[in-house]
Each structure stands twice: as structure tokens, then as C-alpha cells.
Amino acid sequence: MAARENWGSRFGFIMATAGSAVGLGNIWKFPYETGSNGGGAFLILYVIFVLVFGLSLVMAELLIGRTTQKNPIGAFRELGGRWWSPVGAMGIVAGFTILSFYIVVAGWTLAYLLAMISGDLSNGDPQHLSAKFGEFISDPYRPIAYAGLFMILTAGVVIGGIGQGIERAARLLMPALFILLLILVLRSVTLDGAGEGLRFFLLPDWSKVTGDTLSSAIGQAFFSLSLGMGALLTYGSYLPRDSKLPSAAATVVVLDTSVAILAGLMVLPAVFAFGFDPQAGPGLTFVTLPAVFAAMPGGQFFGVLFFALLAVAALTSAISLLETVVCYFVDERRANRRRVTLIAALISFVLGVPASLSLGIWSGFQVPGTSMSIFDFLDFTASSVMLPLGGLLTALFVGWKWGPQALSALSNEGEPRFALGPLWLLVLRYVAPLGIGWILLQAFV
Ligand code: PHE
Helix, strand or coil: CCCCCCCCCHHHHHHHHHHHHCCHHHHHHHHHHHHHCCCHHHHHHHHHHHHHHHHHHHHHHHHHHHHHCCCHHHHHHHHHCHHHHHHHHHHHHHHHHHHHHHHHHHHHHHHHHHHHHHCCCCCCCHHHHHHHHHHHHCCCCHHHHHHHHHHHHHHHHHHCCCHHHHHHHHHHHHHHHHHHHHHHHHHHHCCCCHHHHHHHHHCCCHHHCCHHHHHHHHHHHHHHCCCCCCHHHHHHCCCCCCCCCHHHHHHHHHHHHHHHHHHHHHHHHHHHHCCCCCCCHHHHHHHHHHHHHHCCCCHHHHHHHHHHHHHHHHHHHHHHHHHHHHHHHHHHHCCCHHHHHHHHHHHHHHHHHHHHHCCCCCCCCCCCCCCCCHHHHHHHHHHHHHHHHHHHHHHHHHHHHHCHHHHHHHCCCCCCCCCCHHHHHHHHHHHHHHHHHHHHHHHHC
16 A cells, blocks of 8 residues: 655644634634624633633544544544444544535635625625625525535545645645734724624623523534544544644644634624624624725725635635545545545535525525524534534543553654643543533533
């Protein structure tokens, strides 16, 4: 068998992993989830979940991948025997599910990029922008065509293999996105009336916290960190065995969380300044930002740049979703990379069609037994159920089944021991399973 492909450099690996983490989850999902879940309290819960569960589990997933150099199913089977391989399998299913609605929203970014370029969004009137967005997503064809286009782009990169492409793109574009966000935050917080939005985002109102808030916040933490479905495990499997993990994990977590907070500071003050509804749901970022662009000099330029960078950030995340699925079939089933990628992309696209329609002509339809649209149902099942459950099982696996051996796997030969290792193991044994388990129960009772 050919040697497994490795990342070109440590920096490249960190950028690619951050590229998986930073995406629509940060810029599209985080602001609207915060808006729908009462603001500041959601932000604080989210940050706590990232620090307490997220960091330890990012390390755990990367470590399983680095140690086994395998796909999620193969990795769990190698270290834990066949009873553990379903954890990897659930990850593959979650990957398909997320990809299906992810490409829908990613398609919106392409459409908005073109609309920015053509000057179609230059009228910054909030009502006009809301109406335009509503018209676009309820069109039965256009959003689906853009989702398809985005799926083709994603599949194209994945067919080429992880090599230089992902690394090179992520290296350049991630810093550019970061700087652009800073500029837009500055514009947003200095708008007239932005103060109310800042208070909403930063000051917690604990009376608004319910079981649903907890499960949305933990779902958001896992979704944003690409955690709980084997994407990080897969990226870790392309690491040489002697690379250091704790600092890489910390860098990715800090980058991802800062981008989410910046996105909140960019969107929410503007939501209040322009009189949008913070509870508007999935359209929030898309209706608000064009109003921000219209209110700044060079707005069209910044708008084009923004949607271009957002599309690339979405692409580097979608690649990791598809790569996880493809990696399994290529490794375990010796399938042809190209063929598997095309089939997986087609299945996700087909699943994405009802997700997109459920925001438009099918918006009256609710998934039986719930009060959710197809779009929300796919998101909820993947983000708030499958990902936390995958994380919980990963914590149990590393904490109890792999146990102290995981600690020696973490400190590579010749490396000094990781001083916080025992604490890390403690979190995986007790804190994460109990905490995540309790929140999952809340969602169902
Ligand atoms: N973390 C990505 C984002 O925030 C989404 C993602 C989830 C990617 C799970 C891979 C796995 O956009």
C-alpha cells in the first residue's frame, strides 16, 4: 500500500484544521443562534462548552487519528475492537446530514457574491433586503442550482486529494478573512443604535435560559469546532506521528472561537441598529450584512470581498465533511477515490434539495412528530444530537477504554510529558460524559 499522505508542514496542518472549523458555523450560524436564544447568556454558555468539552475533545479526536492513521471507523475498531466502530459510523452519517444543508447555505454565499458584484444589493433599506432574501430562498430553482454548484466545487477539491490545495488556500485566505472581519466589526459597532445590540450580545439575561438553550449552545460548540463526527480524527490521521497535539488543538480552538465572537460583534449590533429581528433565524447574517455594506464607504468592494472569503471558508469546511466520508470508503473498502467522491456528493446534494425547498415552497410542512422544518430537523439531529453524542462516546472511549495508554500516546517518544495530561484524562472520564449526557437528556425531557 502506498504511504499515507501527510500534511506539508505543521503550520499547514493547523491552517487546514482551522479551515475545517471556521466556516458558516461561525459567521452564519453563530449570530442567528445567539439572536434566537436570547443573546449574552447563550454566548457565555457556548464559550464554557467550548473550553470545558471542546478543547479536550479536539485533542482526543486528533490523537485517535494520529495514533491509528486511519478513518473514523477503522480507527475506533483498531483501538477498541468492533463494538466501538459504530461511533465512527455515526460520524459518517452525521457528515452526510450536515453536508446536505451546509451546501444550501454555502450556495447562498455564492448567490450573494454575484449579487454584490452586480450591484443588486446596493439598496440598503432593511425591508427591501429582507424581502429580497425571502424571495431568493423561496425560489424553487435558484438556491438549489447554487447548492449544486458549490457541491461540484467541493467534490473537485476532494478528488484532488488533501495535499497542497487545501493547505495553500487556507494559509492565505484565513488571515484575510480575519482582517476583513475586524474592519466590519468596527463599522458595525459604530453605527447609530449599535449599543443596544452590544448589550444584547454581551450582557447575559439568565431568565431566557431553558433546556433548549443548553442543547443549542452545545450543538453550536460541536458544530463550530467540527467536533464529534470524525472530521478532526480524519485530519489527525494525516499527521506524522511525532507532531505535538495540545498546542495545535489550543490554536484551532482559539481561532475558531474568536471568529465566532467577531461575527457576533459584526452582525448583532447592526441587527439592532437597522431594526431587524434578532430572532429572524437562518437569514439573519444574509439580510443584515448588505445593510452594513450599504452604510460604509467602499461598501460594494467590502461586500464582494466578504462573500468571496465566506464562500472559501465554507468550502474549506465542506471539504472536511466530504473528505471524512470519502476517506472511510477509500481506506476500508478500497474504493476508487473519484467514484466515491462523486457518489457521496450526489447523495448529499439530493438530501439538500428538500432542505432548501423547506425554506420556500415547502415551508408549511413540518417533520411529523416535531415542529421543525426539514432544514431545522436535519440541523437539529446532526448538530444537537449526533455530534454531542459522538463527543460523549469519544470521551468515554478515550477516558475509560483507551485510558492511561492514551496519555502515553499523547506524549510522543522523546517528548516531555504533557503536564496537563492527567487533567485532560479526568475531563474525558467524568466531566465530559456527565455534562454532555445531562444536556442531551434535557433536550428530550
Ligand atoms: N465547523 C464547520 C463550520 O463551522 C462545520 C463543520 C461541522 C465541518 C462538522 C466539519 C464537521 O462551518
